[in-house]
C-alpha cells in the first residue's frame with residue numbers, strides 16, 4: 001500500500017486548495033484522488049464554454065435527481081463536476097460570497113464557533129486577487145482572479161437599467177458593505193480565461209515532488225481501523241484493479257455535496273439502519289450523513305426579443321469564426337462571456353433579514369441544459385429563492401460504489417419556499433416589464449401572459465424549475481445530533497478523518513457557492529496544519545452590515 005501523510009479525496013475547489021496548501025511543506029506527502037479527467041477540455045477554459053458544460057457527461061457526473069415529490073415527480077437534470085477542479089471547472093464563474101449574516105448564523109445558531117463572518121473574511125481575502133477592489137472586504141494577490149467582465153453584452157446592461165427602474169439600487173460590489181441591488185457580476189477569470197482552483201492552486205503545486213495527483217481515480221471506500229481513518233481504497237480508469245493508499249496523518253474528504261456523503265455511506269459511516277438495508281457493514285452509526293441537502297431552485301422568465309440581440313446568433317458558423325478571431329486576436333468578445341453576466345439580490349419576503357432572491361440574467365435562451373430555447377431570439381432571467389427551508393437527502397441506491405446515488409433536494413417541500421419562489425418570479429417579471437427593455441422585447445414567452453394566479457405560477461415553476469447548482473449541507477458542521485463534522489471539520493466519533501468541502505455548510509449561503517467553498521478549503525488547510533489565523537481587523541462597515 002502506497003504511503004502518504006494526507007490522502008485527499010476529490011479534486012474540486014476545496015480539494016485543490018487543500019492539496020496545494022498542505023504540500024507547501026516539502027516534507028509532507030500528499031495524495032489527491034480525482035474521479036474525473038484532467039481539465040484539458042478547451043470549453044473549460046473559454047468562459048463561454050459554460051453553455052456546453054451544463055450538459056456535459058465528459059466533465060460531469062450526468063446525474064439526475066430522484067423523482068421529486070413536490071415537483072410533479074420530475075427527475076431533474078443535476079450537473080455536478082467530475083474533472084480536476086470539480087464544479088469550479090464547469091461553473092458560470094459568478095463571484096459572490098453570500099451575506100455576512102449567513103456566516104454569523106452558522107456561528108450563532110448552528111454552534112459553529114470560528115465561522116462567523118469576521119472569522120472567515122480573512123480566508124475570503126486570502127484566496128482573492130481582485131482586479132478592481134482593494135479594501136477591507138477584498139483581497140489582492142491571492143491565487144483566484146476576480147475580474148470585471150471584458151465584453152458584457154448590451155442586453156445585460158439593459159437588464160441593469162431595468163432592475164434600477166424596478167427599484168433595485170445599482171450595486172457595483174455584491175461582496176462589499178452591501179449585498180442588495182443590481183449590477184454586473186465580477187467573475188473568476190484571468191485575462192479572459194477561467195480562473196479555477198485547479199488552474200491557480202493545483203497546477204503550480206503539481207511541480208512539487210511531495211504532491212501526487214491521480215485523475216480518473218475513484219475512491220470506493222475509506223479504510224477505518226479501530227475508529228481511526230488509515231487510508232482510502234480506490235479504482236483507476238477501467239475499474240478492474242482495486243488500489244489503496246495509506247494516510248499516516250489524516251484522510252480528507254472533499255468529494256463535494258453529493259460525493260462526500262456517498263463515500264462515507266459506502267464506507268459504513270452513516271445511518272445504521274439505512275446501511276444495513278443495503279448490506280453494508282456499519283462502521284460508525286452517524287445519522288446525519290446524507291441528510292440536510294439544500295439547493296437553490298431557479299425559476300425563469302424567457303422573453304422574445306424583437307431582433308437578433310441575443311447570444312443565440314452565435315450558433316451560425318461565420319459568427320463563431322468572428323468571435324474566435326476577436327478572442328484570439330484581441331482578447332475580447334463573446335468568448336469571454338460567462339453568460340450569466342448580470343444579476344442582483346432583492347427581497348421576496350418583506351421581513352427577510354437580508355436579500356432572499358438572487359437574479360441571473362442571460363442574454364439568450366436555452367444557454368443552460370434544461371432551459372427552454374426559443375425558436376426566435378430570447379433572453380432569460382433566472383430567479384432563485386436563497387434561503388429554502390426544504391431539506392433533502394443523498395442516499396445510496398446500492399452498495400455498488402460506481403452506481404449513482406439517489407439525490408433528492410426535496411424542492412418545494414415547504415410552503416414558505418413555494419411562496420417565496422412565486423414572489424421571486426413575480427419580481428423577475430416586473431424587471432422585464434420596465435421601460436429599459438421596451439425597445440428590445442417583443443413579448444414574454446415563459447411563463448407567458450396566461451400564467452397569472454399563484455396556482456398557475458407554481459405549476460409553471462414545477463414544470464420548468466431547475467437546479468441553480470448549489471447543493472450543500474450533506475455532511476453538516478455543528479454540534480447537534482444531525483451534525484457530521486465538528487467546527488474543526490473532524491468527523492464526529494472517528495479519528496483522523498475530516499470532511500472539508502461544500503457539504504459541511506450547515507445552512508446554504510445566500511448566493512452562489514464557489515467562493516464560500518474556496519474559503520472552506522483555505523480555512524480547512526489552517527485547521528489541518530494547526531495554524532491559528534491571526535484575524536485581520538474586521539472592516540468598520542462589518543458591524544453596520546451585520
Ligand SMILES: Cc1cc2nc3c(=O)[nH]c(=O)nc-3n(C[C@H](O)[C@H](O)[C@H](O)COP(=O)(O)OP(=O)(O)OC[C@H]3O[C@@H](n4cnc5c(N)ncnc54)[C@H](O)[C@@H]3O)c2cc1C
Nearest residue numbers: 010012035082086087091092093094219256259502512514
Ligand atoms: C454547472 C454549475 C454551475 C455553477 N455556477 C456557479 C457560479 O457561477 N458561481 C459559483 O460561485 N458557484 C457555482 N457553482 C457551484 C460551485 O461550483 C460549487 O459550489 C463548488 O464546485 C463546490 O465545490 P466542492 O469542492 O465542494 O465540490 P465539487 O466541485 O463537487 O468537487 C468534488 C470533486 O470530487 C470528485 N469526486 C467525487 N466523488 C469522488 C470519489 N469517490 N473519488 C474521487 N473523486 C471524487 C468529483 O469528481 C469532483 O471533481 C456551479 C456549479 C455547477 C455544477
